Amino acid sequence: MKVLWKPHKGQQTKALSQPDSVFEIAFGGSRGGGKTSAGIAWLLKGTEDPGFTGLVIRRNHSDLRQWIDEARQIYVHAKLTGKPGVFEFPSGAKIYTGHLKDSDAYTQFQGWNITRLLIEELGQIPQEEYYLKLLSSVRSTCGVAPQVFCTMNPGNVGHQWIKRRWQIGLKEANKSFKDPVSNRKRIYIPATIDDNPSLQELDPDYVNYLDSLPEPLRSMWRMGDWDVFAGAYFAEWNPAYHIKEEKDARKLGFGNEVNHRYIGFDWGYSAPHCAIWIEVTPDNRVFVFDELYGKEKHPMEVGELIYKKNCQHGKNIEMTLGDPSCWIRNPMS
Structure with a gap:
C-alpha cells in the first residue's frame, strides 16, 4: 500500500494522537512547523462514518484554494465539488470548506452539526467572540466525538486572546487542562520548524531566512515565542526581566x-x-x-x-x- 503522508515523530504525532476527551487542540508556534498538513490529516479521522461532517475555515478565499490543492493530494478517494469546495467520501462523509470574508460570515454556520472543525491560522480571527460563534456549531450526531483543531502563529491580530484562552506561558504546554466553566479540555502543542524535518531537507534556506529576521519577528516566526509580537509599542518587552x-x-x-x-x-x-x-x-x-x-x-x-x-x-x-x-x-x- 502506498503511503501518501505520515506524521513526523514528536509534535505532529502528539497533535494527531490527542484523545476525544480533549475538545480544543491548538497546534503551532513558528513558521514551517508542519501545521497545515497535520490539520488536513486530522480531518480524515472519522470520515468512515456516513454521518461525519467536517469543516475547514480559512480567513481568505485565496488561502482556501491553496489548502484545497494540498488536501487533494491526501484525500485521493474523495470527490471534490462546489465553490467553496466540498470533499465527499465513499462512506457519505463530507468535509466542507469555508472562508470568513467579513464579521457576518461567522454566523453562516449557525444551525450546522459540525463534527470536526479545523481553523487554519486562528490568529487571523480578531476577537474571541467570533471564534466562540464558530464553536457553537461543533457537536456530533454520529459516532465520532466532536473536536476542534486550530493552527496558529504568534503575532497576528488574535494574538492576545489566543494566548489568554490557551494560557500560553501559564499552563504547561503539551498537557491538557479543563476550562473552569465548560469543563471541556483544551491543549496547546507548540511546534517549530525544527519539528518539520521534511521542510528542513527540502528548503534549508528557509531556516536560514527565519534565523536572519530582525526582532521581534525572529522570536515569533523562528522560535514561536508568544511573549512578543509585532506592533507592540515596547518591542523590548521581556517578561522574564520586566515582571x-x-x-x-x-x-x-x-x-x-x-x-x-x-x-x-x-x-x-x-x-x-x-x-x-x-x-x-x-x-x-x-x-x-x-x-x-x-x-x-x-x-x-x-x-x-x-x-x-x-x-x-x-x-x-x-x-x-x-x-x-x-x-x-x-x-x-
Whole structure:
C-alpha cells in the first residue's frame, strides 16, 4: 500500500494522537512547523462514518484554494465539488470548506452539526467572540466525538486572546487542562520548524531566512515565542526581566515615599478601556503596579471602579493622564 503522508515523530504525532476527551487542540508556534498538513490529516479521522461532517475555515478565499490543492493530494478517494469546495467520501462523509470574508460570515454556520472543525491560522480571527460563534456549531450526531483543531502563529491580530484562552506561558504546554466553566479540555502543542524535518531537507534556506529576521519577528516566526509580537509599542518587552515579585521590586525602589504616582487612562466602550497605576522613582525607574481593563461600561461606572482601586492602594495620586481622544464627544458622555 502506498503511503501518501505520515506524521513526523514528536509534535505532529502528539497533535494527531490527542484523545476525544480533549475538545480544543491548538497546534503551532513558528513558521514551517508542519501545521497545515497535520490539520488536513486530522480531518480524515472519522470520515468512515456516513454521518461525519467536517469543516475547514480559512480567513481568505485565496488561502482556501491553496489548502484545497494540498488536501487533494491526501484525500485521493474523495470527490471534490462546489465553490467553496466540498470533499465527499465513499462512506457519505463530507468535509466542507469555508472562508470568513467579513464579521457576518461567522454566523453562516449557525444551525450546522459540525463534527470536526479545523481553523487554519486562528490568529487571523480578531476577537474571541467570533471564534466562540464558530464553536457553537461543533457537536456530533454520529459516532465520532466532536473536536476542534486550530493552527496558529504568534503575532497576528488574535494574538492576545489566543494566548489568554490557551494560557500560553501559564499552563504547561503539551498537557491538557479543563476550562473552569465548560469543563471541556483544551491543549496547546507548540511546534517549530525544527519539528518539520521534511521542510528542513527540502528548503534549508528557509531556516536560514527565519534565523536572519530582525526582532521581534525572529522570536515569533523562528522560535514561536508568544511573549512578543509585532506592533507592540515596547518591542523590548521581556517578561522574564520586566515582571517582578513585589519584594524584588521594592529592592529596586518601588514603594518609597519619595516616588511619584500617576494613573494613565485610555477610554473605550465597544473597544476596551484601560487604566494603569504607575509609580516613578527619582532616578526615573517606572513601575506599573495595577491595572483596570474592560469594556461596555458607562463612564461613571468606570470612574467608580478607579476610585475603589485608589482606596485599596491608599496612595496619593499626583496626576491622571488620559488619551486626548477621551474628550471627543460621544453618546456615552
